[in-house]
Amino acid sequence: MPRTVTVSYDSPLGPMTLAAVAGPQRAEGVLTGCWFDGQRHDRAGLGTDARALGGPDAAQGPQAARSGGGAHGAPGTGGAADGGAWAVLAQALAWLDAYFAGRDPGPRPALAAPGTRFQHLVWDELLTLPRGSTRTYGGLARDLEARTGRRCAARAVGGAVARNPVSVIVPCHRVLGADGSLTGYAGGSERKAWLLRLEGVALPVDGRLAGPVAVGGEHHG
Structure with a gap:
């Protein structure tokens, strides 16, 4: 065992x-x-x-x-x-x-977090979000629908994101509310804002984005 x-x-x-x-x-x-x-x-x-x-x-x-x-x-x-x-x-x-330290951490360690099949689909989708980018829960649901061909509710995606057991390394902090709010992060909104700022995401004083940053750039972090 x-x-x-x-x-x-x-x-x-x-x-x-x-x-x-x-x-x-x-x-x-x-x-x-x-x-x-x-x-x-x-x-x-x-x-x-x-x-x-x-x-x-x-x-x-x-x-x-x-x-x-x-x-x-x-x-x-x-x-x-x-x-x-x-x-x-x-x-x-x-x-x-x-x-x-703000450096490129390179490849992630091998992962095998316990979870349901749906949770793993969502967590795999999180791994596609590049450092310094964000996605809304609804956008992540649409990405998952396109990948699986099955309808996917943003609320269900949000639940799986919140249950991500590998904080930071699997970047659930890059997922925002529909209005750009820093909602739903199990580690708390202050940590979420800190991590996004570390990655170069510009956040206003109230910790809310005017709109999600377009996904693009290097696939690390």
């Missing part, structure tokens, strides 16, 4: 928790969650068997691996069974470091 491993991350917007799994079928590890601590749906779906890396474990785990140290399978850290989880967590931590 894949074992879930979690690690804390100190972001400019407050502490975050990341989760990953590794096992016989997932030797390289996959990221299953990335939440702002205390957000809506914080750590939803995270099993009770999840093991947090802390103290000596963290020193030998993803934090050390990110800086070039650490040995996968070191004593006291769960052994080689967690090596894939450490590897993907190290990649995710480095990705977040680059992103919050």
